[in-house]
Amino acid sequence: MTTVPPEQPQTARAGRGSKPGRAWLMLALLLGALLLSAILAAGLGAVHYSPAQVLAALRHGPPNLDAADIDPVQITLWSLRLPRILMAMVVGGSLAASGVALQSLLRNDLADPYVVGVSSGASVGAEIAYLRHAENVLGGAAVPVAAFAGGVAAMTLVYGMARRGGQVLVTSLLLGGVVVSAFLGAVSTLILQISSPDDAFRTLNRLMGSLQDSTLPQCAIAGGFLVFGALILFTQSRAMNVFALGEESAKQLGVDTERFKSTLIVTASLLTASTVAFAGMIGFVGLIVPHAARRLAGTPDHVRVLPLATVAGALLMVWADTLARSIMPDSRELPVGVITAFLGAPFFIYLLRRHGR
Amino acid sequence: MSSLTPPLTKTRSDSHHTPMRFRPLAICVVLLIGLSSTVLCAKAAPQKPVLTPPQRIISLSPGVTEMLFALGLGKKIVGDTVYCDYPEAAKKIAKIGDVRPNYEKIVALKPDMIVVDGVAEKSAAARLKQLHQPVFIILPSSFAAVENSLLALGRATGRSEQARAVVAGMEHKRRQAAALAKAHVGRRPRVFFVATLRPLWTAGRGTFVDDVIAIAGGDNSASSVQGYAEYSKELLVSKPPDVIFAGEHDLKTIRTDPALRQLPAIRDNRVAGDGGEMIQRPGPRLADAAVYIAYVLYGGSR
Numbered sequence: 016m017t018t019v020p021p022e023q024p025q026t027a028r029a030g031r032g033s034k035p036g037r038a039w040l041m042l043a044l045l046l047g048a049l050l051l052s053a054i055l056a057a058g059l060g061a062v063h064y065s066p067a068q069v070l071a072a073l074r075h076g077p078p079n080l081d082a083a084d085i086d087p088v089q090i091t092l093w094s095l096r097l098p099r100i101l102m103a104m105v106v107g108g109s110l111a112a113s114g115v116a117l118q119s120l121l122r123n124d125l126a127d128p129y130v131v132g133v134s135s136g137a138s139v140g141a142e143i144a145y146l147r148h149a150e151n152v153l154g155g156a157a158v159p160v161a162a163f164a165g166g167v168a169a170m171t172l173v174y175g176m177a178r179r180g181g182q183v184l185v186t187s188l189l190l191g192g193v194v195v196s197a198f199l200g201a202v203s204t205l206i207l208q209i210s211s212p213d214d215a216f217r218t219l220n221r222l223m224g225s226l227q228d229s230t231l232p233q234c235a236i237a238g239g240f241l242v243f244g245a246l247i248l249f250t251q252s253r254a255m256n257v258f259a260l261g262e263e264s265a266k267q268l269g270v271d272t273e274r275f276k277s278t279l280i281v282t283a284s285l286l287t288a289s290t291v292a293f294a295g296m297i298g299f300v301g302l303i304v305p306h307a308a309r310r311l312a313g314t315p316d317h318v319r320v321l322p323l324a325t326v327a328g329a330l331l332m333v334w335a336d337t338l339a340r341s342i343m344p345d346s347r348e349l350p351v352g353v354i355t356a357f358l359g360a361p362f363f364i365y366l367l368r369r370h371g372r
Numbered sequence: 373m374s375s376l377t378p379p380l381t382k383t384r385s386d387s388h389h390t391p392m393r394f395r396p397l398a399i400c401v402v403l404l405i406g407l408s409s410t411v412l413c414a415k416a417a418p419q420k421p422v423l424t425p426p427q428r429i430i431s432l433s434p435g436v437t438e439m440l441f442a443l444g445l446g447k448k449i450v451g452d453t454v455y456c457d458y459p460e461a462a463k464k465i466a467k468i469g470d471v472r473p474n475y476e477k478i479v480a481l482k483p484d485m486i487v488v489d490g491v492a493e494k495s496a497a498a499r500l501k502q503l504h505q506p507v508f509i510i511l512p513s514s515f516a517a518v519e520n521s522l523l524a525l526g527r528a529t530g531r532s533e534q535a536r537a538v539v540a541g542m543e544h545k546r547r548q549a550a551a552l553a554k555a556h557v558g559r560r561p562r563v564f565f566v567a568t569l570r571p572l573w574t575a576g577r578g579t580f581v582d583d584v585i586a587i588a589g590g591d592n593s594a595s596s597v598q599g600y601a602e603y604s605k606e607l608l609v610s611k612p613p614d615v616i617f618a619g620e621h622d623l624k625t626i627r628t629d630p631a632l633r634q635l636p637a638i639r640d641n642r643v644a645g646d647g648g649e650m651i652q653r654p655g656p657r658l659a660d661a662a663v664y665i666a667y668v669l670y671g672g673s674r
Contacts, residue, residue, distance in 0.1 A: 347470050
């Protein structure tokens with residue numbers, strides 16, 4: 016693993032006068048908010064239930080679906096809302112963590128899985144898996160694996176294009192991301208064109224970004240990806256701090272930068288791919304949450320920002336999905352990506368303007 | 373989101389904003405699912421016998437809603453889709469979503485029968501079964517299949533008598549349409565049906581639209597394509613139809629389309645509406661659609 020000289024973290028943490036305990040207090044607060052939100056959100060949707068009803072249904076345990084007369088509250092909470100709330104947490108956490116990794120890797124605050132083409136690659140991979148009807152192959156892991164392959168391939172391509180003589184040019188990287196995303200968009204259209212209308216409709220529906228069809232086994236798989244990915248990123252968080260000083264400095268300070276970079280690429284792609292496979296394309300979360308986390312932590316120290324961003328991402332997604340399933344009339348649903356885009360785009364513009372100064 | 377911009381996405385996401393645009397979406401889905409329903413037709417296995425007639429029915433598509441109303445079950449429908457606009461009373465029923473049904477809402481309505489046809493997304497039936505909801509599947513992929521679906525629904529709801537009467541009425545209209553066509557001598561007019569205009573989709577072989585055109589004595593000019601499919605404008609121009617049927621909204625656009633307005637059918641004003649989606653709903657009004665098409669083709673009223 017990466018070795019960091021003992022004196023380094025202090026310099027990199029440079030938390031401009033922040034109290035060291037603040038981030039951990041924030042983390043505890045966010046975790047509390049997440050739990051509370053989950054209970055509140057479980058009561059909101061096409062049909063509303065009070066927190067008391069939610070808690071009663073949870074105490075009751077999962078309903079026996081073969082029983083003659085089950086209370087609809089039980090079915091709704093256990094088979095519909097619980098899976099999607101859990102999935103929202105996992106997806107939000109994964110996107111935010113992968114955003115932190117990519118922003119560190121590219122040393123650019125505007126990087127996120129969408130900008131650098133990982134999501135487009137993952138969506139093409141997932142599409143191919145859907146069209147081969149591979150949803151249940153490998154115990155449900157075939158779609159995320161295909162998405163992962165697509166995501167890593169796209170990311171490697173973009174990163175490779177941006178490298179000139181051992182240096183990664185941010186402009187080339189962003190341009191490369193745009194080009195690769197646009198190209199993969201065409202590939203995606205091609206795949207949909209040559210598939211049967213029925214398959215195309217199902218695939219589009221999935222990729223548009225929805226948590227409606229989440230199931231508990233899927234949550235378990237995606238949750239596994241998140242735990243695995245977040246732990247790996249956490250082991251790299253000190254190296255991320257050092258890397259922020261520049262690739263050359265990081266090398267001199269003993270970071271195995273090649274290994275560090277490939278670890279981040281693979282892990283970020285893995286996290287993004289699992290969200291694309293299970294919830295479709297959900298933009299902006301990976302972009303805005305790391306910024307919010309840095310604000311909350313009061314420091315750019317990745318050791319603290321990473322866990323904070325993961326929990327904040329989960330919190331944001333829980334509410335975005337709650338809005339998606341409750342704001343439309345006639346029991347219709349919005350794709351959750353619409354909500355995150357409406358929240359994220361203004362934030363992105365704000366960031367750009369602030370950077371311009 | 374740039375990788376998600378094929379034409380279909382546009383239709384779908386646009387449709388969220390204005391009610392006027394819901395139609396193309398609904399049609400699109402009919403199109404998309406049409407293919408699969410023909411395949412599934414063989415699997416129309418006998419449904420579980422229902423002991424007491426259902427009292428709380430949910431319909432997942434406009435055609436089903438029309439069937440239920442025709443069987444006198446309108447008062448027992450507790451939920452239908454946002455597209456269910458016929459008869460008038462269907463609009464007032466609680467809505468359970470669009471092409472993607474809202475499972476929370478469905479479960480909360482405590483239905484004892486959920487009727488699904490090919491229009492609803494196929495995965496919806498699977499998901500509802502997984503939630504142990506009482507799903508009842510019908511596959512009205514042709515004129516005869518619509519009649520059989522009505523009879524099956526009638527048996528399951530204790531309305532067999534009524535179902536037979538509705539089917540008898542449909543048969544009567546069918547003969548009426550066929551008689552009009554028979555009285556005409558000479559080549560059968562070539563008919564083109566516009567399912568959606570942009571992109572141009574039509575109903576080909578194996579669809580109930582194709583079936584109803586044939587019953588009315590028309591020759592579907594898209595019989596070369598299978599199921600609901602995209603149709604090339606070039607093909608349309610090179611093999612011009614005698615009569616064009618399209619949704620009321622699309623009719624206006626067709627007349628201004630630089631290529632399509634040169635078609636003889638448009639120049640001679642041999643175009644007709646789809647009777648408020650009557651032609652493209654697999655329900656009891658399909659018989660009215662047959663009579664309507666026959667009148668347009670042979671009635672001399674145009």
